Amino acid sequence: MDRDDQLEELGADTCLRLLSTVPVGRVVYTEHALPAVLPVSFEVAPDGRLLLAVRRGSATARGLDGTVVAFQADQLDPVTRTGWSVLVHGRADVLRDPELVRRALRSGLRPWVGDPDPMFVSLVPELISGRRLAPSGRPVPHS
Template sequence: MDRDDELGDEPEELGAEACLRLLSTVPVGRVVYTEHALPAVLPVSFEVVPDGRLLLAVRRDSATARGLDGTVVAFQADRLDPLTRSGWSVLVHGRADILRDPEQILGALRSGLRPWTDEPDPMFVAVVPELISGRRLSASAHPVPHA
């Protein structure tokens, strides 16, 4: 028996547009990048902009900012309910670049996008999605009991 059978219903594969719509409903995701030749994962604030790019808010002069600029990254976000064993998960792969255009930076600041840490001068990173995949799992007929 595989893991999907244990969970009940088969996961629904989601198209790119549905994935981007779902991403726009959560404020935090995880970016996967390389730091000192090792994989690194960091939760980041983000938003989906109208052209489909993801804007990530990071601390200026951080290892994360340096590790993201001009590299290929993975980004993942989800919304899961452990009681009903339902929810969705989206994975994006794409190139990340630090925003340098003053108008785009101003737009990100106006939107309220900020890193989770107290950062008076945040840096914004744009991820251009090249591969987008996602899955949705409907509520199980057998919810998990409270512990």
């Protein structure tokens, strides 16, 4: 990053709004006592939870249930060196409520790697942070 770049810290509401504009992010969790990072399809629920779509029976599904995880998504332009990045920390739990699972299915949310019988994980944000980067001399666009 150049010294002349402009960095803006983002509030939680802006972070959630930006997250809702991209379909894939990365979830960070523990697998076999080591950090693991995996791209996942997701959506922001109306109540602010993140719903992640994973393959049923996968190591990821097992590693996410009842644990504290990190989730990161971004939209970056390597040519202009602009964009944003959001980081969320919180507890992840497999969705077991049949109505919530039906809603996730109706929304079209599916795992990044196809699965006819997906599993959904709810991530309740406890810490949300984000940054937006714009070159110096250009105003930072507000969402």
